[in-house]
Amino acid sequence: MNALTMKSDANWQARVAHAFSRAAPRYDMLASAQRQIGQRLRDSLPDSAYKILDLGCGTGYWTQRLAERYPRAQVTGLDLAPGMLAKARQRYGDNIHWQQGDAAALPFDAHAFDLVFSNLAVQWCRDIGAVMHQLYRVLTPRGQVHITTLLPGTLEEIAFAWQRPEALLQPPHRANVERAISKSGLTINQQTTTVERFYYPDLQAVMASIKGVGAQLPRPNTSLTRADIAAAKARFEQLRQPEGLPVSYRCLTLQLEKSP
Numbered sequence: 001m002n003a004l005t006m007k008s009d010a011n012w013q014a015r016v017a018h019a020f021s022r023a024a025p026r027y028d029m030l031a032s033a034q035r036q037i038g039q040r041l042r043d044s045l046p047d048s049a050y051k052i053l054d055l056g057c058g059t060g061y062w063t064q065r066l067a068e069r070y071p072r073a074q075v076t077g078l079d080l081a082p083g084m085l086a087k088a089r090q091r092y093g094d095n096i097h098w099q100q101g102d103a104a105a106l107p108f109d110a111h112a113f114d115l116v117f118s119n120l121a122v123q124w125c126r127d128i129g130a131v132m133h134q135l136y137r138v139l140t141p142r143g144q145v146h147i148t149t150l151l152p153g154t155l156e157e158i159a160f161a162w163q164r165p166e167a168l169l170q171p172p173h174r175a176n177v178e179r180a181i182s183k184s185g186l187t188i189n190q191q192t193t194t195v196e197r198f199y200y201p202d203l204q205a206v207m208a209s210i211k212g213v214g215a216q217l218p219r220p221n222t223s224l225t226r227a228d229i230a231a232a233k234a235r236f237e238q239l240r241q242p243e244g245l246p247v248s249y250r251c252l253t254l255q256l257e258k259s260p
Contacts, residue, residue, distance in 0.1 A: 033198045038119035049115035056121020060088030104130035116145040123150040123171040132184035145256040153250040161236035190255040199244035
C-alpha cells in the first residue's frame with residue numbers, strides 16, 4: 001500500500017467516523033430498518049458463546065442484547081466512531097467493554113473471540129479482504145462470524161430520485177466478498193441474499209432515515225437548489241407504492257467459521 005492510498009483510506013475512515021458520530025444522537029430513533037435486519041441475524045446465533053465481539057456496534061443496541069442473551073459471556077462492542085461509543089457507554093454502562101477501532105486492523109489478540117456479530121457495518125470498510133483476515137486472526141478455532149452487509153443496488157430508489165448515485169455508499173459485489181472470505185481461510189457455512197424494502201411517507205422521511213443513521217457521507221462542493229429538491233421529489237413519486245415511497249436494502253447474510 002503506497003502513501004497516497006494510505007492517506008485516502010485514512011480520509012475515508014475519518015469521514016465515516018465523523019458521519020456516524022454526528023448521527024449518534026438520532027440513530028436509535030431512525031434505525032428501524034437496521035433493527036429489523038439485525039433481528040433476523042440475531043435469530044441465527046448459536047446457543048452458547050463466551051467471548052463475543054459486536055463489530056460496528058454503533059450505539060450498542062445489539063451489543064446489549066448479546067450480553068442479555070449470553071449472560072456468562074464477555075462482550076465487547078467495537079466501532080470506528082467515537083460519538084457512537086460515547087452514546088453506547090452512556091446508555092449501557094461499563095459492564096460491556098467498549099473499544100474504538102477499525103475492522104481492518106482489529107486491536108485485539110489472536111484467538112480473542114469465539115463469536116463475532118456484525119450488523120450492517122462491514123460495507124463501510126474499503127478493504128474487505130483485510131476485514132476477513134482480521135476476523136480469522138481474532139477467532140478461536142471453530143469460532144463463528146455472523147454478518148449482514150449490503151450489496152450494490154442498496155438505496156437504488158434514492159440514487160434514481162437524486163440522479164447522484166455517487167453520493168451514496170458503493171458496497172462491494174458479492175463475488176468480491178466471497179473471494180475475500182476464501183483468501184482469509186474462513187469457511188462459509190451459510191449465505192443468503194435478500195432484498196429488504198421499507199416504506200416512508202415522503203422524501204423528507206426517506207432522507208431522515210439514511211442521514212439519521214450516517215448512511216450518507218457529506219460531499220464537498222455539493223449544494224442543492226430548490227429546483228433540485230423539487231425534481232427529486234417528482235422522480236421519487238414515480239416509484240410510490242400503496243405503502244409509501246420504497247427504499248431497498250440488498251442484504252448479504254453470512255455465517256462463517258474458522259476451521260480447527
